[in-house]
Structures are given as structure tokens and as C-alpha cells.
Amino acid sequence: MPRPFALGLTPPDWLVRNLQPQQAPPVNRPAVARAAVALTLPLALGLAAGRPEYGALASMGALAGVISDTADAYRRRLLNIAVPQLFSAIGITLGSLVYGQGWVTVAALTGVALVSGMISTIGAVASVSGLLLLLNSVVGAGLPMPGDWWLAPLLMTGGGLLVLVQALLAWPLRAGVPERSSVADTYRKVADLLAATTATTADTTDAYDTARHAVTQSLNQSYDLILARRARHHGRSPDLVRLLAQLNAVTPLVEAAPAVRLSGRPLPAEVPTAVRHVAEAVDTGYSGPLGLRLPTPTSEIGKAVDQALRHAAEVVTGGSPDALTRADDHLGRTAPLRVRATRAARDVALSAASWRYGLRLALCIGIAQALVSLIAVPRSYWVALTITFVLKPDFGSVFSRALMRALGTVVGLVVAAAILSEVPRGWWDVPVMLCLAPLIPVFTPRGYGYQTAAITPVILLLSDILNHEGTGLLVPRLVDSLMGCGIALVAGYLLWPESWHARVGARLADAVADTAAYVEHVFGAGGEDPGGRARKRRRLYRDLSAIRTEFQRALTEPPPTGRRAAAWWPLVVAVERIVDATTAARVRVKQGAQPPSAAEVAQVALQLRELADGLRRTDVLYEVRSDLSGPPGSVLEALRQEVAAARTITSPPDGDAAR
Known part of the structure; x- marks a missing residue:
């Protein structure tokens, strides 16, 4: 509900929602460590070799890898980081080939934007790949790259691969652990849902709705992880069969929750506690007896919950033969998933929605490049970079992202101003980067504005190593960002009625x-x-x-x-x-x-x-x-x-x- 105005100074509700940080999970400490090493090590090696610009390029590639490093399962990490790095290398190569070519550059980047936009609508990995394709094309077309044409893509790919190697180091020891942890987390969220079914007041009703939404998201994520792993697994996998059986076994409990809610009869506290014990067994791989102490149910719905819980415990600890057989059959039917995924990707990429988004992105990039070709704007590639980030189709509201991009850039520029004015270039850049890099995975889950504020000083520091402009970078970057946000809002938002x-x-x-x-x-x-x-x-x-x-x-x-x-x-x-x-x-x-x-x-x-x-x-x-x-x-x-x-x-x- 809109908030009442106090002295006419209370901000509007939509602005408060945009500025409010999202509820973030606990800090991913391994991701923080990977970001610190991947962004700092190339910089240190470049300085040691007397070629800091090479280190800066490798760190830029590592930055792309850090942004892509969002998956839990190892096979997903491989795809999430490696595939975008390929498109990143293609982008920097295409951009450097048209550097300083005037209207040829405008036409080339507009075409890349169209392709990038259509790719971005296929899925999560394709979205990041399309982003980096356009992002690095813009960078290559706006910055002179040191060395031969092949050196910049090689260095940037090397930086991204450094992130990938770190992300996969524990794979031999922890294969399957992320999928198992995801299933266990689903059981825990179901326990929270069952605990909230007895809600009667408005506050506890909200708790039930929140718990149901969390269960929905967790189920989707767990099924996606398991079925995606099966799509890349040749032959039958007992571990996958067991995990899918455990995940299927929680569904009757999820279905029973609304029945309990509508019946108005509270569940005993022992029931959610027992579900949490089952979750712990999933997480640890325990297969012995759980010894659940459940009260005798006194209603039909209570019997349904009791039966569903005992069945889930049997599947988790003993592996019910019927449940395993059904899961095995289900996994067998997912064998042609690659074919279906390829067909679905093709259909999405060629759909009307993909063309519309591609045209919106191409129009904005074309306008930006034409504008900076006619008007002298220092380091004008930042205008197109801003548009690229703001107009992502799966990143939420364009208006919201433009607003948060502008605010995040201002905050990032303040941090960068202190660094560029007080810290001399050279080996001091290494400890500074060691402090800045971990902030990216820390702030990214809290919202786009927070991510922008964390990334901006990193990009400005790397840009200064390449161009040696110092604090002269700051004002042009702010102007370029505001220009990019303005073009995105007008040509990518207001001119398209579907945005309203x-x-x-x-x-x-x-x-x-x-x-x-x-x-x-x-x-x-x-x-x-x-x-x-x-x-x-x-x-x-x-x-x-x-x-x-x-x-x-x-x-x-x-x-x-x-x-x-x-x-x-x-x-x-x-x-x-x-x-x-x-x-x-x-x-x-x-x-x-x-x-x-x-x-x-x-x-x-x-x-x-x-x-x-x-x-x-x-x-x-x-x-x-x-x-x-x-x-x-x-x-x-x-x-x-x-x-x-x-x-x-x-x-x-x-x-x-x-x-």
C-alpha cells in the first residue's frame, strides 16, 4: 500500500521498492575468494612482467567470469562460465576489427546488438553470453587493444578460465553435492511451509504465502539441477535416480499443505520437525533408520500428511523400490532432452518476442553509436555499455534498471574518485583490487544498483591502467552513463507500448x-x-x-x-x-x-x-x-x-x- 506523505518529503512507493535491497542468501564465501584471486592475480602477474595492460585485460576477462559464476552445480558452472567466455572472445575480436572505422563501427555494433538481443531470450546461459558478446564488442570498438588482434581475446579468455578452474577445483571431491544440498533445502522449506499452515492472523498468513513461494522456487531449482545433469549424463545414474525419487517423494507433502491450511486443524509440532530430520538425512546421505516419533493422526488430512511423511522417509533412507523405478523411468524419458532443448532454443530465438527485443537493443545501440560519432564524447563506449546492461530482458524492469544504474554509478564513481586520486598506479593496485573484487559477489544478490556500485570502481581502475587518465575518467563516465540511461529509457522503453x-x-x-x-x-x-x-x-x-x-x-x-x-x-x-x-x-x-x-x-x-x-x-x-x-x-x-x-x-x- 502507498505510504502516507509526511511534509511532502516521503519518497513514492515505487522508488522505495527500487532502492530497497533484495533479501540475499548468506554470503557465498568460495565465490568471494574466487573473485579476489581471479581479479588480482592477473594484475600482479602483468605488473611483474612489466606489462600491466596485459594484466588489466586478463582481469577484465576474469570480471566477466565472476559475473557468470552464479551456479551451484559443477556442470552448470562449467556451462555458465565457459560458454559466455567463448562469446566474450568473439565480441572483443569483432569490436577490435572495427575500431575507429566510423559508420562501419556503428553498423557492426548495431548488427551485433540485434544478434545479442535474440540470443539473450533463449535462457540464462544464453542471456549472459549475449550480454558479453555485445559488451566486449563495444569495448573492443571503443578502446585500442594492445598487441596483435588475437592477444586481447586470448588474455580475456585466460582470465575467465582462471575463474572456471577455481570453480571446478572441488568437483572430483564434491560431485553431486550441490544437487543433494538443493533437494535437502527443498525439504527444509517444506518443513517451514507445514509449520506455517496453522496461521490465523494476518502476519502468519503472510508467513504461509512467503513459505509457499519459497517452496515453489526451491522445487523449480532442484528439478532444474537434476534434469539438467541428466541431460548431460550418458547412461543410467543410480545417484540421479535416488535424488529424483527423493524429490518426487516431497510432492505429496507439498500438496497436503493447502489441505491442512483449508481444514483449519493444526498439525502437531512433531511433523515439521520430522521433515527437517528427513532433510538432514538427504543432505548427509544417511540411509539408516530415522526413528521418527510421529503422533497418531486424528483426521483424514492428518493421515495424508502422516503417510506422505513416512513415504518420504522410506524413499530417503531405504530407497523405496517402486519410487526408484518410477524415477528411473522418468529419467529415461528425459534422455532426448538435448533434442527438445535445441528445438525450444531455436523456437525462442526466432520468436516474435526475440525479434522485438533484438530490434529494441539494436535501435538503442545504433542511436548511441551514431550520437557519439557525431558528437565528440571521450571514451564514448561507456554509453553503449550502459545500454547493454540496462536493456537485459531477464534482468527486470528497464525503468528500474536505468534508475539503479544511474544511482549505482554515482556511488561507484565516488569510491573510484578516492582510489584514483589517492592511490598511485603500480603495485598499490594489487591490494586495492584485492579489496574491491570480493564486493562484487557480496553485493550482486542484493540488487542491480548494488552490483553496479561494486563493479564500477573495478572497471574504472582497470580502464585507468589501460589509458592512464586518472581522475579525468570520472566525469566523462558519469555523463556517458546518464546518456546511456536516457537513450535506454526513451528508445528502449517509452517508444515501445509493451513496456508500459x-x-x-x-x-x-x-x-x-x-x-x-x-x-x-x-x-x-x-x-x-x-x-x-x-x-x-x-x-x-x-x-x-x-x-x-x-x-x-x-x-x-x-x-x-x-x-x-x-x-x-x-x-x-x-x-x-x-x-x-x-x-x-x-x-x-x-x-x-x-x-x-x-x-x-x-x-x-x-x-x-x-x-x-x-x-x-x-x-x-x-x-x-x-x-x-x-x-x-x-x-x-x-x-x-x-x-x-x-x-x-x-x-x-x-x-x-x-x-
Whole structure:
């Protein structure tokens, strides 16, 4: 809710959201150590060899590796760091080939921006690869590189590989540990969710919603880690089969949570405690008896939780043969994942959304390069660098990033000013870099502005080693950054109407439509297909996560977009309650309740699809086009009530916030 103004000086709510640091996990100390070594060692070696500019180039490559070093699983680290380094080398080579070529440089960078934008929409690794392709093309086209044309890409790749080698040092000793830790973390978050199911006050209700969102994100991450590892694993892997069985075994507990919540009967405190014991067994690989002390359940829902918990404990410690067989079959079906991933990447890269984003990025880069070709701007490559960072499609709101980029740059420039004015160039750069480098992995999880503030003094220090401009770098960098933010806001944001609208309604509609498919599957002929049910349920998890992500992103936009997005909140809650009611109904049927008839299932699915259609159109949401009544006492009665409640909520103002 907007905050009241005090003396007219209280900042607007959207600005407060942008400035507020994100809730960050504990500091990743290994990543901090890798950043310190990777950015400092090349600099020291360059100084020792009498070629500090070579060390600065290698440290720039290491900086790209540090930015890419975000994965937990070792195989993901290999991809996350190595693949972007390849594109980084291509970028610096292309840029250096068109350095000082005037309008040829403008055309070349505009073309690279188009390709970079289309690549960036494929996925996380492709996004960083596209970023570094354009980023280093701009650097190569704006800075004279020392030595032959091949030396700069070689040095920068070497710096990035230094990060990769450090990241993979423990792989032989800790192979599989990140995946196991991720599954264990999912169990712990499920324990928190079950502990929050007895919430009755507003504060504890918020705790339940927060815990459910955390479970959704953790499940998505764990499945992604395991299935991605399977896609690169030849043959059967007992460890992967066991991990997937353990992860599948937690799903009944997740599904039981909303049933407990809706029943109003609190769970004994021993239940969440027992789930945490199971999590510890997953984390340590323990396979002996757990000796769980669980009270005798007194209700159908309590029995469902008890059965789900005991089954999970059996799978984790003893490896239930049926669960392992189902997981083995599931992993077997993921064998052609590379083919599907390649096809999906191709479809995404050639989609209309990819072309639109590529054109936006190319337009902004083209304008920036044309502008600095016509106007004398010292070291003008910083303008295009700013645009490259601000216009990333998966980094959140363009407006928010432009704002945080400007603020973060100002803070970084203040730090850089003190360093460049007080610290002489030479060996003193080594301890300074040793202090600055660890701040990047520390501040990056807290938000883009904090990351910018940490990276800016590092880049300015390395640039000064290459150009020897001292404090003369500072004002031009500030002007260039503000110019880049302005171009991104005008040509990449204001000129594109799609930027003005939150897509919350579209995400909600997808979740409701997928809920309809889930209802038809679990209460219809597909109810006996556990694999299909699990896949549809995981899709619902991803839908709910996408809704929250899009909603939070939209709230950081200035009025009227942020205000319209806030109006969706009642419907966000309503759709989450619809999903809860659906899973609760399935739990009740599994515990012996009368299943709904085929006619009732078809009717409820129709109601859900009509609701999804209304969410997409946003102007007919409150109209009831089908009969919302049904047999009294049916397991789907609560679901029908939630659908009816959602349809009574007035759509957001102006009707265009969903598009």
C-alpha cells in the first residue's frame, strides 16, 4: 500500500521498492575468494612482467567470469562460465576489427546488438553470453587493444578460465553435492511451509504465502539441477535416480499443505520437525533408520500428511523400490532432452518476442553509436555499455534498471574518485583490487544498483591502467552513463507500448488454464498416471513462481504501470487459493473421499477456462457465463467457491494492465 506523505518529503512507493535491497542468501564465501584471486592475480602477474595492460585485460576477462559464476552445480558452472567466455572472445575480436572505422563501427555494433538481443531470450546461459558478446564488442570498438588482434581475446579468455578452474577445483571431491544440498533445502522449506499452515492472523498468513513461494522456487531449482545433469549424463545414474525419487517423494507433502491450511486443524509440532530430520538425512546421505516419533493422526488430512511423511522417509533412507523405478523411468524419458532443448532454443530465438527485443537493443545501440560519432564524447563506449546492461530482458524492469544504474554509478564513481586520486598506479593496485573484487559477489544478490556500485570502481581502475587518465575518467563516465540511461529509457522503453503494461494478468491466465488441465488429468482418465500428474503439478509451481516474479517486477515501475499492477494483488491471491483448493481436493480423494463425476470435472474445467479467458481480456472477469453450482459436499465444492470469488473481483483499472 502507498505510504502516507509526511511534509511532502516521503519518497513514492515505487522508488522505495527500487532502492530497497533484495533479501540475499548468506554470503557465498568460495565465490568471494574466487573473485579476489581471479581479479588480482592477473594484475600482479602483468605488473611483474612489466606489462600491466596485459594484466588489466586478463582481469577484465576474469570480471566477466565472476559475473557468470552464479551456479551451484559443477556442470552448470562449467556451462555458465565457459560458454559466455567463448562469446566474450568473439565480441572483443569483432569490436577490435572495427575500431575507429566510423559508420562501419556503428553498423557492426548495431548488427551485433540485434544478434545479442535474440540470443539473450533463449535462457540464462544464453542471456549472459549475449550480454558479453555485445559488451566486449563495444569495448573492443571503443578502446585500442594492445598487441596483435588475437592477444586481447586470448588474455580475456585466460582470465575467465582462471575463474572456471577455481570453480571446478572441488568437483572430483564434491560431485553431486550441490544437487543433494538443493533437494535437502527443498525439504527444509517444506518443513517451514507445514509449520506455517496453522496461521490465523494476518502476519502468519503472510508467513504461509512467503513459505509457499519459497517452496515453489526451491522445487523449480532442484528439478532444474537434476534434469539438467541428466541431460548431460550418458547412461543410467543410480545417484540421479535416488535424488529424483527423493524429490518426487516431497510432492505429496507439498500438496497436503493447502489441505491442512483449508481444514483449519493444526498439525502437531512433531511433523515439521520430522521433515527437517528427513532433510538432514538427504543432505548427509544417511540411509539408516530415522526413528521418527510421529503422533497418531486424528483426521483424514492428518493421515495424508502422516503417510506422505513416512513415504518420504522410506524413499530417503531405504530407497523405496517402486519410487526408484518410477524415477528411473522418468529419467529415461528425459534422455532426448538435448533434442527438445535445441528445438525450444531455436523456437525462442526466432520468436516474435526475440525479434522485438533484438530490434529494441539494436535501435538503442545504433542511436548511441551514431550520437557519439557525431558528437565528440571521450571514451564514448561507456554509453553503449550502459545500454547493454540496462536493456537485459531477464534482468527486470528497464525503468528500474536505468534508475539503479544511474544511482549505482554515482556511488561507484565516488569510491573510484578516492582510489584514483589517492592511490598511485603500480603495485598499490594489487591490494586495492584485492579489496574491491570480493564486493562484487557480496553485493550482486542484493540488487542491480548494488552490483553496479561494486563493479564500477573495478572497471574504472582497470580502464585507468589501460589509458592512464586518472581522475579525468570520472566525469566523462558519469555523463556517458546518464546518456546511456536516457537513450535506454526513451528508445528502449517509452517508444515501445509493451513496456508500459504489466503482464500479471497473462501470467494469472496461464496458471488458471493449467489448473483446468490439471483438474481434468487428476480427476479424469489420467489420474492413475503419476508421471503426467507430476509434470502438470510442476507446471503449476512454475506458473505461481512466474506470477510472483512478474508482479514484483511491475511494482517497481512508475505510475500508472505500478499502480495498475498493484490492483492485480487480490486476483494473485485468488488464483493461488484456486491452486490450493485444487490440490486439497486431490488429497481428499486420495484419502477415500468420493471422487467427482466426469460431468462435474468437465463443468469445473469449463469454469476455470472461462476465468482464464476473462483474465486475459480483463473486462469480462465478473461475468458468470456457466453454472457455478454443483453437488453439495463434493470435493470440488471449495474449488468452485474460489472460482466464483475470483470472478467477483473487479478487473484492474483501464483494462490494459494485463497485456
